Amino acid sequence: MTRAMRRPIAAATGALLLAATTAACGGGGDGGDSEGDGTLDVWIMQGTNPDADGFFADVSTAFEEETGATLNVEFVEWGDAHDRFVTSIAGGTTPDVAETGTTWTPEFADAGALASLDEHVEGAGIGDDLVEGLVEAGTYDEQLYGMPWYAGVRSLVYNTEMFEKAGVEPPTTWEELEEAAAGLKEEYPDKIAVAVPGDAEFTVYPWVWGAGGEVATLEGDTWTSGLDSPESQEGLEFWTGLATEGGYSSTGATTWRETDVLDAFAAGDVGMAVMGSWTPGAIVDANADMEGKFAAVPIPGQDGGIAPSVLGGSHLSMFETAEDKDLAFTFIEMMTTGEFAQQWSEQSGYFPGQVSLLDETLESTDPLVAPFARQFVEGGASVPAAPTYGNVQAKLTTSTMMQSILSGDATVAEASKAAAEEMTSVLNGSE
Amino acid sequence: MTQQLTETRLRKTLPRLSRARAATVRPWLLLAPALAVLAVLLLWPLVRVFLFSLQDYGLREITTGELSWIGLENYAEILASPELWTVVLPNTVGFAVLSVVGTVAFGTGVAVLLASLGTFWRTVTSSAIMAAWAMPAVTGTYVWVWIFDADRGVFNDVLMGLGLLDDPTNWFTDRWSFYAIVLLNVIHHGFPFVAVTVLAGLLGVPKEMLEAAEMDGAGAFRRFFSIIVPQLRQVFAVVIILSTIWDFKVFAQVYLMPGGAGSNRSVLNLGVWSYVESFGQNRYGFGSAIAVLLTLLLLAITAVYVRAVLAEEER
Numbered sequence: 209m210t211r212a213m214r215r216p217i218a219a220a221t222g223a224l225l226l227a228a229t230t231a232a233c234g235g236g237g238d239g240g241d242s243e244g245d246g247t248l249d250v251w252i253m254q255g256t257n258p259d260a261d262g263f264f265a266d267v268s269t270a271f272e273e274e275t276g277a278t279l280n281v282e283f284v285e286w287g288d289a290h291d292r293f294v295t296s297i298a299g300g301t302t303p304d305v306a307e308t309g310t311t312w313t314p315e316f317a318d319a320g321a322l323a324s325l326d327e328h329v330e331g332a333g334i335g336d337d338l339v340e341g342l343v344e345a346g347t348y349d350e351q352l353y354g355m356p357w358y359a360g361v362r363s364l365v366y367n368t369e370m371f372e373k374a375g376v377e378p379p380t381t382w383e384e385l386e387e388a389a390a391g392l393k394e395e396y397p398d399k400i401a402v403a404v405p406g407d408a409e410f411t412v413y414p415w416v417w418g419a420g421g422e423v424a425t426l427e428g429d430t431w432t433s434g435l436d437s438p439e440s441q442e443g444l445e446f447w448t449g450l451a452t453e454g455g456y457s458s459t460g461a462t463t464w465r466e467t468d469v470l471d472a473f474a475a476g477d478v479g480m481a482v483m484g485s486w487t488p489g490a491i492v493d494a495n496a497d498m499e500g501k502f503a504a505v506p507i508p509g510q511d512g513g514i515a516p517s518v519l520g521g522s523h524l525s526m527f528e529t530a531e532d533k534d535l536a537f538t539f540i541e542m543m544t545t546g547e548f549a550q551q552w553s554e555q556s557g558y559f560p561g562q563v564s565l566l567d568e569t570l571e572s573t574d575p576l577v578a579p580f581a582r583q584f585v586e587g588g589a590s591v592p593a594a595p596t597y598g599n600v601q602a603k604l605t606t607s608t609m610m611q612s613i614l615s616g617d618a619t620v621a622e623a624s625k626a627a628a629e630e631m632t633s634v635l636n637g638s639e
Numbered sequence: 640m641t642q643q644l645t646e647t648r649l650r651k652t653l654p655r656l657s658r659a660r661a662a663t664v665r666p667w668l669l670l671a672p673a674l675a676v677l678a679v680l681l682l683w684p685l686v687r688v689f690l691f692s693l694q695d696y697g698l699r700e701i702t703t704g705e706l707s708w709i710g711l712e713n714y715a716e717i718l719a720s721p722e723l724w725t726v727v728l729p730n731t732v733g734f735a736v737l738s739v740v741g742t743v744a745f746g747t748g749v750a751v752l753l754a755s756l757g758t759f760w761r762t763v764t765s766s767a768i769m770a771a772w773a774m775p776a777v778t779g780t781y782v783w784v785w786i787f788d789a790d791r792g793v794f795n796d797v798l799m800g801l802g803l804l805d806d807p808t809n810w811f812t813d814r815w816s817f818y819a820i821v822l823l824n825v826i827h828h829g830f831p832f833v834a835v836t837v838l839a840g841l842l843g844v845p846k847e848m849l850e851a852a853e854m855d856g857a858g859a860f861r862r863f864f865s866i867i868v869p870q871l872r873q874v875f876a877v878v879i880i881l882s883t884i885w886d887f888k889v890f891a892q893v894y895l896m897p898g899g900a901g902s903n904r905s906v907l908n909l910g911v912w913s914y915v916e917s918f919g920q921n922r923y924g925f926g927s928a929i930a931v932l933l934t935l936l937l938l939a940i941t942a943v944y945v946r947a948v949l950a951e952e953e954r
Contacts (some may be wrong), residue, residue: 294921298701315921319698409900459809460789463897472790602919606901615812617905634920 217386226385246532247278248539251292251306253522256358257556266636267548269529275538290598298319304530304541308521310345310590311597313344313354316525318595320371323526324351329535334545339561341519348595356561357544358553359521362410363471363583365481365487365504370396373486374479378505381512382418382446385480388457394480401456403472403481404447405464407613410518411482412447417589418515419443424592424635431594431635435609436628444508445620448613462614474498482507486557504579506587514587521558559584594635605630685934688927695926713928722904722912731909734818735886740881741826743875746833751863753834754841764834772831776891783824784896787811811897814905824892829885833878840874841867876948880941887937890914909933 221400248271257263260283268279274511276543282303284292290312296302297319308316312509316322329335329352338356367376371388374395385402392401405411413423421440424433434440451457461468470487472478474494483504492499507515524543530536542548545562552561553569558567570581589599609627612618618626687703692714694700695707749768754760771779787794789809798804810816844867852862866874890910893899899906901915909929917926 226811294698294701297698314696319702321702391848407898458790459807459812462809463789463811463903477790602901603915604900608904611812611898611902615809617812 214412231371246279246535248283248305248532248535248538249548250279251284251289251303252484253289253307254285256522257552263548263552263555264285266551267543270548271296271539271542274542275535277532277535279539281499285308293321299528302527302529304536305524305526306437306531307357308354308525310354310359310521310523310599313346313525314348314525314593314595315598317348317353318341319513321527322353323527323528323533324353324354325537325540328533328540329355329420329433329492330539332378332537334541334562337545337563338561338564339519340561341590342521342523342561345593346523346525354523355527355540355544357522357524358551358556359584359588360481360485361584362414362482362484362507362517363504363580364507365483367473367476367478367501368503369476369501370399371636378503379507380505382508382510385508386446386450386454389450389454389479393454396479399477399479400458400461401454401479402450402473403458403464403469403478404451404467404614405462405466405481405610406462407604407607408462408466408469408482409601409604409610410520411466411469412444412606412610413589413591414446414482414515414517415443416440417443417517418507418509419446420510422572424590424594424631426594430503433594433628433631433635435606435631436624441620443457444609445612445623446510448610448620449595451614452616455557456613462611470494473502474615476501481509482517482568485559485577488576489557503575506579506583514583516589517583517589518591519584534567549582550592558617581620592635596637597634600631600634603630603634605634661851662748675809687814688930691924691927692931694924695931696927698921701923707926711841712870713925714932716925717932720745722907726799726905727907727909729812729913730818730907733891734821735883737881738825738829738886738889739879740749742829742886743820743833743878745826745828746878747837749834751843753838763839768831768834771827771921776828777895780824780892780895783827786797787820803896805931817896817898817903817906821889821892821896825886828892829882833882834877837871837874840871844870872948872952876944880944881945883940884937887933 229357243281252264256392257317259373262281265270268281271277271279286309287379293302293306293308293312293316297316302321313322315389329338339359342354342356342359343352346356347350364379370392371378374391376388376390376391379388389401392399393593394542394601407479416423416435418444419439421437421443424431435444451461464472468481468482469478469483470490471494473483476493476495476498485504488502488504490504507517509515524540526536526540543552544560545565549560549562549566550568552558553565566581566585569577571587572578572581605627609623613620693708695709695711696813697713699705700707711873756764780841786792786811789807789811790794794810795807797802801805810820823833848866849862852866857865858868889912893906893908894911894914899911901907901919905914913926913929913933917923917929
């Protein structure tokens, strides 16, 4: 514990000292004293694009040609990133531009670390061409702080081989989903018909929204969680009921995260599961036999249609410490629109944040692209864009609810009431 | 020789001090470099942590540099939290007691075994237990998680193979079975230190005394508890104090278990709870207050224990 606990303090202390010294030096900024055209420091998350090195080599060349400035890209691990952002914010050593996860953008904006992008976006005239769900997630206090870059979405992925043998069809309503699960269980009693993981919040919200419920809504200055509304409870009842009443999931799944779902699906042990548009590659990587044996459909709404699903992805954000904000935005624009944005999306398997680019992707007929693209456009949603939503995630409020229902410790009514109370109080920052 | 030299030099540099004064000042002078290093590396961070604990210190305060002093509010909030008293502390203290007893008992048993082995087998056995010690806590935890995994774990497989279990059980959702696994993990990781330390003490116990006791007709147990244990009192003191401190602060072994990161509220311990409540919520002041309280608690335990050992020795 001390390690995990003291490190941030020590880091914060160190960062404060650093802040003091740099301030004393006369605020030279982190780039040092390079000449006028200077360097642009950028942090990018590691692992999204398998060929990130090659990609950024091309971007650097193009960027230098256009602006004369050098690009300095540093790759950061997702796991360390939040801590690193916080300590660098504390020390005033933030990069000029960084990739920020969509749920972090409001948090860092609230801390005063990010620069508003509205003027720049307006100047470039690209405001109307951005994907709505990502703009919503990057907006704090009615200003845009996160430039939509790329995102993925979760849909229902199913094992086509198991579906064929069991003689069931991919579902379009909840009733059909349950019938399909029953058919799968009959044919494969030892396998998992539908995985209902307990520690994967983004696989839960589609069922809440699909039944007409809300995760949380903002009225005036106050957030209210709707997880315990009758609609939400109906959705939760259905989703967890597949495990607790139908027995279509497994007891192990009570503590599963999304990575565990992926492992089990790749091993061919799962009939269907809510999985991300970025996972097909990973499934085949894990088990080459799965190639061509799975497909996706949008998550069905209760009585048909598409249930909304969270757009998970990244923004490019500009930090207040950026000396040359126009230069920083030139880079942001280069990355999030046009050729490079499209290249990134093709290489990484994520959807671009620019609507005009997305249209091309939508025309795809690939069974592992088209359903996700439909979900993305017709059923994309955002988690509550509150600066405190990260705190809700850190508290694992939704996972706590799911686990207590799945393990039989609490009913849907009890667990959702406790979760809604906690979420409301954490979102409003009053504990 | 060297001592004489320093003495003469000191006498020269402090000519006006009387002999008695020099005698009190000298040790401090000699300790000064070490104390200075400790003050910079340990004392200053401790002071900072204490100062943070009196503030509402979050991301916003870090960026703006504004300080908001709130006195003892963080402490009041911690002590008023019902979760602390009903779940967190019972889990932490209960677990620490069981794992200290388990680690020390098992480690001592292994040390006695090692002491009775010949050189060759002692080398082989101690290398084997060193492997358990050398394994990083994270790796070790994942191995135990894998063993007890509901669907693909060895443990469920064996139980079902023996017909003791009909359907797979998820051992991580129940508070007791969860901590039983953590206990196994922590004892497995902690006993080599105890074994090696106690072994060093055991080898120092005079053979003559043991032989004399045997001649007087003392059995193995009598010899162990009446001769060896009193001889090893200091060794046990060190081992128990260190184990207590370590087992109180268990974090990774709980955090990395399925459900241990906070989604199973009934298994929260002090380490995970403080991490989730403070750093997960960007409340660094609150986290510092917890760290201060934990330090005081461990200091108190250590002080009581050391006094007890010293008192026994004086008798």
